[in-house]
Amino acid sequence: MTAPSALLPGTKTVPFAARLASHGDRTAVLTADGTLTYRELAARVEETAGRLGHERRLILLVGANTVEALVVHLAALSAGHPVLLVPGDHPEAVRSLVDAYDPDVVAHPDGGQWVLDERRPGSAHELHPDLALLLSTSGSTGSPKLVRLSHENLQANAESIAGYLEIRDTDRAATTLPMHYCYGLSVIHSHLLRGAALILTDLSVADSCFWEMFRTGGGTTFAGVPYTFDLLDRVGFASMDLPHLRYVTQAGGRLAPDRVRRFAALGRAAGWELFAMYGQTEATARMAYLPPGLAETHPEAAGVPVPGGSFRLQPLPEWPGENTGELVYAGPNVMLGYARTPEDLALGRTVDELHTGDIARRTDQGLYEIIGRRSRFAKILGLRIDPAQVEAMLARHGFTSLCSGDDEALAIAAVAAGTAAARRIRGLVTGECGLPARAVRVRLVADLPRLPSGKPDYRAVRELARPAAADADAHADAGSGSGAPARDRGNGPEDLCRLYSRILDRPGVTPDSTFVGLGGDSLSYVEMSLHLEERLGRLPADWHTTPIRDLGPAREEAPARGRAVETSVALRAMAIFCIVGSHVHVFGIKGGAHLLLAVAGYNFARFHLTTAARGERVRRACLSIARVAVPSMIWVGFVLLLNDDYTLANLLLLDSVLGPEGSETGMHFWFIEALVYILVVAVALLSLPLADRAERRFPYGLPLALAALGLLTRYDLVGLPDRTLMPDAVTVFWLFALGWAAAKARTRAQRILVTAAALATVPGFFPGDPGREAIIIATFALLVWVPTLPSLERVNRVAGLLATSSLYIYLTHWQIFPLIDGFSRHLAFLASLVFGIAYATAANRLMRGLPSLPRRPFLLSPSR
Structure with a gap:
């Protein structure tokens, strides 16, 4: 495949993106939903390139490790459109860059599908012919300062990396880093260049699903920043069986020499290699690498220049010494320059070599070792942080501060008092920079440290915010009467x-x-x-x-006052309260079980219909079914040992299918059976690739269609037997589906339609019992229109206990209240609730102790 013929004469493209089809039917992408060959990927890229048009436009792409985002990115590169790649997990950064650069097209996810928001047919900008890609150097802050990269930069960098890593067309690289991060993007580019495959995922290495996917997909390599290696230690990476692993790469910040040595030794013993690397966005990703054979003997070194690049050391008066100075890099991967405004997109090359700002020395072995920083920029956990921007941000929030950083943490000295101020500063910085709290050290002072000249004393800032001092501030409120240390109850x-x-x-x-x-x-x-x-x-x-x-x-x-409780939580608590109270005859408010079915559909949509891969969604839903069915079967089995109220059909949750007719006790658990049956059918449906894609594309329309289908049985329009002769799941499914639609209703019109559907279909379901019908209609109205209800903290606690335990209270109350109601109905009512809460606690502990359901290899299922 070559660049689309519709391109205007002279339009430059990135060669590897325009030649995808040359790799034929080799596997290009593996996801949890299936695979794409290079031929199929090229076809999708060409189709999207056609949609982008032949006139060059600025494409802002919300980065994500998905096939859709990858296709848009490659389509733009192959058709000559400059791409502004932004972090998909930070909406504020996206909005900031949209406002700053006014892109012509915005490619982003919307309601489970990807859209191209074409803001104009042509371009509002003058775009230099060499401009291919714009990347931020400041993490997720949305800073308008961008790195301008050319088509040659991207191609040369990919070729260089593929060369020294010896990437093969049989390699399969997992996307452990985000696409918008230059390191993560370089993994994608270098493997596509060689016709290798990508295991495309946004799962963390801390997730067992990632490793299942990696093993099933035959993963040969993955990349990590220093924090990744912390996670590898936590998940027992050293003992994992990864038969296809060839090498691991590390960059994004300095990895401590002892850890370089340890992981290199681990790889040597297990048959894989560690490549520790050094780079910057301004160099399109990589400038140096440490040959694996030297990792154990020279773990402190950044290594040697990548193929095609070179270093020189510029002497500095403040860093005397032979073979020491600022590290300056030259090579075909050096950026065109920076952009700070849309007008800069018209600029050509403004830099020929890259002054890294790092102080380095060249060893006798010809290796380069980073020993300091010339500027105040800090690279922490793979994120490049500008302390000056952090100071400016804090000033906007009313805090006067000084910030400095090293490879481990950002140190902040601020003029303020009180632990609340320290927490707020830490929260502002973590939210702005994307750093974890442990990498932000805050020290509150009366006056900021200054040098005799009056200039800021940043060394003193780092000393003030050493971990001991920072921890003292963070936990100064350790005594609050609870007896628990602040670290166990902090926010x-x-x-x-x-x-x-x-x-x-x-x-x-x-x-x-x-x-x-x-x-x-x-x-x-x-x-x-x-x-x-x-x-x-x-x-x-x-x-x-x-x-x-x-x-x-x-x-x-x-x-303390003015708390709120989520409506779904309040409804679950009210429902079980009414169910038990009605069965014990303390009062007679019916409709609670059907109310719970609607809420079950609502919660199914909220917790299981996420952006996770199809296989993972099915696995999690199956675990939830098990958390309903297993404790229920255990309880019924226990009761079977004591009396003959139930049968084996009850034990297997099949009474509504196999149980004897007319049994007064057999149908005690109809609600649990109906819930399990409905969940099983819903999960089975969504395990189908076609249904999964339909749900993601029509998250509101699909459940509404299912609710409409359920009305066929609700109104007996298909000639079914009498309701008493069928499983209740058949006739109440529409309530579950309508609850599902309520959770996905986003617009006013959608909410009105759900409410209208409830108003039209619930009346008549319980002939002669309008009160029960009114309760169910009110349930839907509250779910779609009132997400929270005013409450008090104590009320919240009671509602929470009842809602959390509602299933188990329903399950056990049939055996508890008959033991006491002859003495006192009210006491029987209370005992039923308390016992159910206790059984819920035991059941939750039991289920947490069970092993996870096995995951089948979804990677190899058809992609469409």
Whole structure:
């Protein structure tokens, strides 16, 4: 495949992006949903290039490790359109760069599908013929300062990397780093150049799903920044069986020499190699690498220049010494220059060599070793941070500060008082820079440290913010009467990571993790939300899909009064309260079980229909089904040993299918059976690639169509037997589907349609019982129109306990209240609730101890 013939004469392209089809039917991309060959990838790229047009336009691409984002990126490079690649996980940065550069086209995900938002037919900018790519050097801050890279830069850098890594067309590289990061992008480019395959994923190396995908896909390599290697230690990488692994690359910041040595030795013993590398965005990614054979003997070295590049050392008075100076790099991968405004996009080359700002020395062996920094820029955990920008940001929030950094952390001295100020500063910085809380050290002072000349004393800033001092500030409020240390009840990202890990029983929780991404479901949602609200105050409606680092530290504490409770939580608590109270005859409010079915559909959509891959969504949903079915079967089995109220059909949750007719006790668990049947059908449906794609493309339309299909049985339009002779799941499925649609309703029109559907279809379902029907209609109205209800902290705790335990209260109350109701109905009512809560606690502990369901290799399933 060559560049599209429709290109205007003289348009330059990136050769490897325009020649994808030359690799034929070799595998190009593996995802959790299937594979793409190079021929198929090239066809999709050519189609998208046609949509972008032949006149050059500035394409802003919201970066993501997805096939859709990759196709847009390659289409633009192959058709000569400059790409402004921005971080997809930081909306503020996206908005900032859209405002600053006014792109002609914005490519971004929207409701589960990718769209090309064409803002104009041509271009509003003068674009230099050599300009191919624009990348930020400042992490996720949305700074308008961008690196301008040419077509030659991208091709030369990919060829250089493919050369010294000896990339083969049989290699398969996992995308462990984000696409918008130059290091992650270089992995993509260098492997596509050689006709190798990409295991395209956004999973973390801390996720066991990543390693299953890596092994199943025959992964031969992956890349990591220093923090990645911390995670590898946590997940037991040293003992993993990775039969195809050939080499591991490291860059994005200095890895401590002892760790370079240890991982190199580990690789030597296991049959793979470690490439420690050095680079900058301004060099399109790589400038030096340390040959694997030298990693154990010279772990402190950055290495030798990449093929085609060269170094020189510029002497500096403040760094005397032979073979020492600022490291200056030259090569075909050196950027065209910087852009700070849209007008700069018309510029050609403004730099010929790159002054790295790093102080280096050349050893007797010809290796280059980084020994310091000339400027104040810091590279922390792979992110390049400008302390001056951090100071300016804090000043906008009313804090006078000085900032400095090294390879490990950003040190901040600020004029302020009180632990709340320290937490707010740390939260602002972590949110702005994307750093974890442990890499931001804050020290509050009365006066900022100054040199005798009056200039800032940045060395003193670093000394003031050493870990001991920073920790003292962070935990100064250790005594609050609870007896627990502040680190166990704080609201910083690290504190919240520990909370998530404890409640979800998941190791490897990071500030980038989300509740849904960690496998949280409706059974753990309530407990987590109550703990978070207690620590952070009011929670945003989308907290369950929000990264931990964006949740709390920057939020102000909410007052003790004026708390809120999520509507779905309140409805679950009210439903089980009414169910038990009605069965014990304390009062007679019916409709609770059907209310719970609607909420179950609502929560199914919220917690399981995420952006995760199809296989992962199915696996998590199956675990949730198990958390309903297994404790239920255990309880029924226990009761079977004591009396003959139930049968084996009840034990197997099949009474509604096989059970004897007319049994007064057999249908006690109809709700649990209906819920399990509906969930099984929903999961089976979404395990189909076609249905999975339909749900992602029509997240609101699909459940609405399913609800309409369910009305065929609700109104008996297909000649079904009497309702009493069929499983209840058949006739109540529409309630679940309508709850699912309620969760996906985003616009006013969609909410009105769900409400109208409930108003039109619920009446008549319970002839002669309008009160029950009114409760169900109100459920849908509240779910779509009122996401939270005003509450008090104590009420929240009670509602949380009832909602979390609702399934188990329903399960066990049939055996508890008959033991006491002859003495006191009210006591029987209370005992049923308390026992169910206790059984919920035991069941949750049991389920956390069970091994995860095995994951089948979804990589090899058809892609379309």
